[in-house]
Amino acid sequence: MVEEAYNNITRPVSIPHHLISEILTRLPVKSLTRFRSVSTQWNSTITHPSFSKSHFTRSTGADVTLILTFINRFNSERTIFSVTIPPNQTRSSNPTYVLTIPGFAHPFVSQSLNGLICFNLGSMCVCNPSTRKFIKLPWPKAKAANPNNSGSRPLTCHRANAFGFDLVTNKHKVLDTWISCYDTHDNEIVMEQRVFTIGSGGDTWRRIANGPSYFPFNESVCINGHIYFRAFPSMIASDKPVMVAFDVNREVFRFIRMCDDEISNSEETVLMEYDGCLTIVDHEGFTSGENGVVLMRVLIDEGNGTWVKRRFEIPATYSEINDRRRFMFSGMTFSGEMIFTERSLASPFYVLFYDIKKNEIKKVEICGLTDFEFSYSNVLMNVTSVNEHVESIVSLT
Secondary structure, three states, X not given: OHHHHHHHXXXXXXXXXXXXXXXXXXXXXXXXXXXXXXXXXXXXXHHOHHHHXXXXXXXXXXXXXXXXXXXXXXXXXXXXXXXXXXXXXXXXXXXXXXXXXXXXXXXXXXXXXXXXXXXXXXXXXXXXXXXXXXXXXXXXXXXXOOOOOOOOOOOEEEEEEEEEEEOOOOEEEEEEEEEEEOOOOOOOEEEEEEEEEOOOOOOOOEEXXXXXXXXXXXXXXXXXXXXXXXXXXXXXXXXXXXXXXXXOXXXXXXXXXXXXXXXXXXXXXXXXXXXXXXXXXXXXXXXXXXXXXXXXXEEEEOOOOEXXXXXXXXXXXXXXXXOOOOEEEEEEOOOOOEEEEEOEOOOOEEEEEEEOOOOEEEEEEEOOHHHOOOOOOHHXXXXXXXXXXXXXXXXXX
């Protein structure tokens, strides 16, 4: 009896694998990366798309995690940090160095979409800051033949990038637009749109057949599975701009009518999501000429192209945010707060969160950034983006 009881006590308990999977979804990415080597079954579980989705959903917590991207103007390296800000705090924890990526000094940095961000480094680059992995996409040089089939190269090319997330397939996609101008009798212009799907197993760009003609602004925002950007509906810049919507799942375009005013048409304004709606924001008084005023055009009915205008006066107690020589609009939080940051690496380094609904601003010091050793003077480190981020185990391959 005693021996039987002892054997029952010491016999290992077998935990059903679905419970193990449920426990794993509650762990940080750093632990999951190590646990992939426990067994083939654990590795298959952790790398499965459904697990990534469940883990991402559980990763959202009370703390705000920011991804800060700096670019070195001397050598074009892009350095990425992660920093956590506890609730109701005005000082962050010390930042975590993620990685440094060499490349071309292009300002494009996407919002964080389901744990991934996208850069233009000459070739496009997609990065998962949580796993510290990145991939550089192949160069999608335009292949459209020129109108006369003479084999000549285009005189000029314009390229615009956008990053999106497909809510149906849980896939990330990069949209590339090429515009080539050829030296023909009427200066013929050829346009192409190409798409690259991350994690599809392929390594090529797919050309979208019969895509519409437009000349895009250098901007984009992804909201509910659609990439939005403004563009001229033809190659003639005097035409009135329209809003272009790209369905990331169906890979089709549509044009949305915009209001004929300075907010809608100015390239100095920015796109963001506000209350779940696409919004055009003038945060620097370009269109109003007023200091300390935020003007918005909010799309409330996409089908009819109905926009409403909203105006917010920033209280005088928050006048620091109006110092555009020091602070720049840098990104968004998931709750819709506008993020303003120092234009370059400084000590101390501050981030301002502007809550539009409450018309309040919170100033947070990001501690420890200047403690890192950079190759060159901090003056050369420009901030290119700061966005809220949620940990993700999603694979890039």
